[in-house]
Amino acid sequence: MSALPTPLAHLIQELVKLPGIGEKTATRLAFHLLRTERRDVELLANALLEMRDGTRLCRVCFGLSVDETCALCEDPQRDATVICVVERPPDLIALERSRQFRGRYHVLHGCLAPLDGVGPEELRITELLRRLEDGTVREVLLATNPTVEGEATALYLSKLLTPLGLRVTRIARGVPMGSDLEYSDQVTLARALEGRREVE
Numbered sequence: 001m002s003a004l005p006t007p008l009a010h011l012i013q014e015l016v017k018l019p020g021i022g023e024k025t026a027t028r029l030a031f032h033l034l035r036t037e038r039r040d041v042e043l044l045a046n047a048l049l050e051m052r053d054g055t056r057l058c059r060v061c062f063g064l065s066v067d068e069t070c071a072l073c074e075d076p077q078r079d080a081t082v083i084c085v086v087e088r089p090p091d092l093i094a095l096e097r098s099r100q101f102r103g104r105y106h107v108l109h110g111c112l113a114p115l116d117g118v119g120p121e122e123l124r125i126t127e128l129l130r131r132l133e134d135g136t137v138r139e140v141l142l143a144t145n146p147t148v149e150g151e152a153t154a155l156y157l158s159k160l161l162t163p164l165g166l167r168v169t170r171i172a173r174g175v176p177m178g179s180d181l182e183y184s185d186q187v188t189l190a191r192a193l194e195g196r197r198e199v200e
């Protein structure tokens with residue numbers, strides 16, 4: 001097919017599968033790795049496998065964890081009366097970086113998208129409801145993304161949770177509509193958390 005030796009072509013084939021990596025970048029990276037010392041290539045390969053094998057979902061909040069329960073859920077300093085609901089693990093990490101929130105989290109692993117066949121059953125909503133059963137949690141802060149689907153998910157959850165007698169809040173519109181929390185800067189996220197308000 002081309003003058004590329006097969007192993008190099010294979011690597012390029014794998015790199016192209018990564019988000020944001022086109023054929024050109026993949027080729028450049030592959031040639032870079034070819035020139036890299038074997039020890040460093042080994043470190044990279046091991047880091048990839050270690051990440052894959054050593055990361056799982058926390059059995060409580062479904063955020064990323066090394067152990068069965070994550071460090072955030074185990075931390076007695078965190079306020080157990082507030083749960084912040086996010087769509088995906090990167091959102092949790094972004095909010096944590098803002099250092100504005102001291103409660104617990106719950107990761108839905110997506111948002112409602114009926115057109116793509118994602119209904120409530122596909123999200124970790126049952127698990128969230130189970131966490132509310134013992135009455136410890138008094139506030140649920142909805143921090144789904146300010147996209148159409150994220151807003152629809154927040155609305156769905158508020159209708160589900162308000163009748164349970166909980167305080168249901170939504171992060172403020174500091175985050176521009178249509179953008180993901182994941183890519184918002186720390187100051188914007190801190191403001192969005194600070195300005196949270198009751199869901200009508």
Ligand SMILES: [Zn+2]
Nearest residue numbers: 058061070073
């Ligand atoms: Zn957890």
